Structures are given as C-alpha cells and as structure tokens.
Amino acid sequence: MQREGLYLGEIVEAARRVTAYLEGVSPEAWDADEMRRDAVIWQLSIIGEAAGAISDETRAMAPEIPWKLIRGMRNGVVHRYFSVDWKIVYNVATKNVPELEHQVHALLRMLYPEIAARLDQRD
Template identity: 45%
Template sequence: MRSDRLYLVDIIEATDAITAFISDVDTEGFLNNDLVRSAVLHKLTIIGEAAARVSMPLRARFPETPWSDIVGFRNIAVHAYFSVDWQIVWQTASSDTPQLREQVVRILQTTFPDP
C-alpha cells in the first residue's frame, strides 16, 4: 500500500503538470484545444484519485482542503465524461489547482518534515 506522502506528491506533480499545460493558454485557447483539455482533465482525475486514497485521519487533520469536492470532481470526470463542463474545468485548472498545490505543500511540510 502506498503512503499518504506519496499520494500528496502525486497531487503536487499533477498540479505542476496542469500549470505547464495551460501556461501559454487563455480561456478561449483552452476551450478550443482538445489536446490541452484532455491532458488537464486527465491530471485532474489523477488528483481526484490520489485525494480519494489519502487516509481519512490525514484528511480530517486538514479540513480546509476540499477533499470531498476533489474526489467528486474526479467521479464526474470519469463516470459522466459526456457532461463535463469545460468552463468549470478551466476554472479548476487555472484558479483552484494552484491553491490546492499550496495546501498540499503545507500538509507535506507539516506532516512529513524532511529529516
């Protein structure tokens, strides 16, 4: 079984990838680029899967992180992909993902400090 630390690292790596994917893209460019949309959505599903696997005790220690919303987003993206709202995906990628990264970095620093 993987550790919480590794799932948190997965989240950070996925947020970094999303940032790279959209670094030179505005809303219109995102909405008109299937490759970028697909890549971002894939990384968001990775974030959701990793968040779902973070232990409940750790999630409870950091309730400011919207764990349930993250997992719920993943479930919609995977199971109801035909109804994905790309404006919401853009908002999530461009605004929510950087905030999530900051939260997860703090969790890692607090919970798994370097020796």
C-alpha cells in the same frame, strides 16, 4: 504511513502539471485545444484518485482542503465524460488547482518532510 506521503506528492505534482499546461492559455485557446483539455482532465483524475487514498485522520489535519469536492470532480470527469462542462474545468484548473498545490504541499512538509524536500528540489 509512507504510502500516504506518496499520494500527497502525486497531488502536488499533478497540480503543478495542470498549472504548467495552462500557463498563458486563454479560455478561447482552451476551448480550441482538445489535447490540452485531455491532459488537464487526466491530471485532475490523478489528483482525485490520490485524494481518495488519503486517510480521514490526515484529511482532518487540513480541513481547508475540499477533499470531497476533489473526489467529486474526479468522478464527474471520469464517469460523465460525455457531459463535461469545460468552462468549469478551466476555472477549477486555473483558480483552485494552484491553491490546492500550495495547501497539499504545506501538509506534505508537515507530515512527510523528506518527500516535500524532494519535490522542492524539482522546482
């Protein structure tokens, strides 16, 4: 389904934005930058929402991607925004999100090469 390819593309693009937003940003700078935290949370929400739209069949093709945890992160930052642990968000954003971008992009290349090619052109 082409729509699923678009969701996978959204995950890749949102992950790229998170990585760009945090390039060279220390944990101390992160703590002091409310606008940057808001921007990252928004992109993590997009990632989680798009991950929730991926079929079980496609998820099974990439079991290394923690689909359930991604969705759980989204739910946590959206529904428990008043108790977000910013250190956890920073760690996820700087360590897990770049890896997720590569994993989802590989899946996209396999299933929807035309969408992956468009994303590659944006690099």
